[in-house]
Amino acid sequence: MSPMASTLTVGFDLDMTLIDSRPGIRACYRALSERTGTFIDADLAVTRLGPPLAQELIHWFPAEEVPAMAALYREMYPATAVAATPAMDGAREAIDAVRAAGGRTMVVTAKYEPNAKLHLAHLGMEPDVVVGDLWAEQKARALREHGAQVYVGDHVGDVRGARAAGAVSVAVATGPCPAEELRAAGADVVLDGLAAFPAWFAGYREAPRA
Secondary structure, three states: OOOOOOOOEEEEOOEOOOEOOHHHHHHHHHHHHHHHOOOOOHHHHOOOOOOOHHHHHOOOOOHHHHHHHHHHHHHHHHHHHOOOOOEOOOHHHHHHHHHHOOOEEEEEOOOOHHHHHHHHHHHOOOOOEEEOOOOHHHHHHHHHHOOOOEEEEOOHHHHHHHHHHOOEEEEEOOOOOOHHHHHHOOOOEEEOOHHHHHHHHHHHHHOOOO
């Protein structure tokens, strides 16, 4: 058992869970398109956020160019995307609810970890742990390592990660996956957004554990 398992730990996804990354990512794709001379439909790209960057870039660049384009995108990202990205409604309150209960918070995201940390610092959100570059079932590794009992995300990949870790899957219907799809993927609970999280979390804490 993780040494931290005795402390209530809640994990959160980043894009479209804690932050509305669409404006910043849209701007970064447009900048990458201008820099490379390659057409990228940035408006389309931001409708399918969640999977790793390479899975989007493969739609616009030959496979052999994707690693270099990903590196260039990540280099351009801090100056292009961070300031343009707001917090999602209820994000700070959700983190505060866990802290008020004496719990720990962590962010587990497919985003490049240094850029994930820049977003959180810019918005004044300070989780106890940030782990990047993990997607779907890969997220279970970090969730288990830090003893997370709950994982909150907006994508079916987040549901799969939570289930692989044996954590309660709390899905928020604020990203590309509608509520029905999140339920079908096996989410334990689906919320309209993080504004509903503190009330759900209070009930979760009070419920008897098996």
